[in-house]
Amino acid sequence: MPIKFGLLTNPANNILEEIKLIKKLGFDYVEIGIEPPCGAPEIILRNRQEIIALIRKFNSCPVAHTPWWIDLGSNYPQVRKAWIEEAKRSIDVSKALNIDKINFHFYSLGLTRLYLKSYQLEILNNIITSLKEVVNYATSKEITVIYENADVKREILGIKEYKFVVDSVPKLKVHLDVGHAFVENGLKGIRDYLFTFRNKLEHIHIHDNQGEEDEHLPLGEGKINFEQVAKWLNQINYDKTITFEVFTSKKDARNSMLKFKEYLKKI
Numbered sequence: 664m665p666i667k668f669g670l671l672t673n674p675a676n677n678i679l680e681e682i683k684l685i686k687k688l689g690f691d692y693v694e695i696g697i698e699p700p701c702g703a704p705e706i707i708l709r710n711r712q713e714i715i716a717l718i719r720k721f722n723s724c725p726v727a728h729t730p731w732w733i734d735l736g737s738n739y740p741q742v743r744k745a746w747i748e749e750a751k752r753s754i755d756v757s758k759a760l761n762i763d764k765i766n767f768h769f770y771s772l773g774l775t776r777l778y779l780k781s782y783q784l785e786i787l788n789n790i791i792t793s794l795k796e797v798v799n800y801a802t803s804k805e806i807t808v809i810y811e812n813a814d815v816k817r818e819i820l821g822i823k824e825y826k827f828v829v830d831s832v833p834k835l836k837v838h839l840d841v842g843h844a845f846v847e848n849g850l851k852g853i854r855d856y857l858f859t860f861r862n863k864l865e866h867i868h869i870h871d872n873q874g875e876e877d878e879h880l881p882l883g884e885g886k887i888n889f890e891q892v893a894k895w896l897n898q899i900n901y902d903k904t905i906t907f908e909v910f911t912s913k914k915d916a917r918n919s920m921l922k923f924k925e926y927l928k929k930i
């Protein structure tokens with residue numbers, strides 16, 4: 664199967680208009696942001712029929728995307744419980760749209776606080792326990808959960824900790840954000856994620872940056888060698904979905920897609 668290329672809806676805009684625009688720009692599928700204000704679960708459910716009708720016009724299935732700040736690792740038990748319920752609600756929304764792939768992010772507010780390093784294992788274990796519940800819930804609805812790597816340079820949210828979580832949660836699949844891996848550890852970071860998780864890799868986000876911040880730039884405006892990334896994807900025979908998470912404009916995202924398709928064609 665050839666790789667499919669998609670674009671994420673901007674949750675600040677009307678969701679129906681976003682999907683129409685993404686189709687018009689020639690993408691194979693839409694990644695639906697289940698996120699307030701305009702992509703909040705109740706809004707998506709209210710527009711369910713129209714969204715399904717628009718999705719049918721694409722040649723490939725959509726992917727569901729949830730906000731990065733869902734905190735499945737919180738060491739406030741009531742807060743964690745509430746986030747698990749919200750995660751399940753996003754899974755219900757995906758099911759209502761016949762989407763079979765939903766992402767969550769490797770994140771916990773506690774893990775971004777270096778002074779809490781002594782709590783790292785506790786928070787990672789909270790994430791694992793929460794994810795097991797979320798993945799089981801999704802599996803019962805025939806939905807695959809994909810887990811996106813973080814965009815920080817800190818060792819507390821790096822590939823080692825990410826692998827610990829992924830290895831501990833059966834059926835959890837890998838969602839590689841190439842820009843995030845570059846912020847973490849440059850081109851080597853991207854290579855490490857690709858080749859460590861090639862058998863679990865289900866989805867990819869692509870965008871450029873200078874290696875310091877998660878800038879979501881068009882391809883070529885940052886420092887990532889995307890020709891090399893394309894070579895590696897060919898090497899591992901990647902044949903799933905790639906979403907262009909370029910935030911400058913949708914036109915830039917489309918041009919980035921066209922550029923990356925050319926790189927993939929070169930052997």
Ligand SMILES: [Zn+2]
Nearest residue numbers: 811840868908
């Ligand atoms: Zn991403």
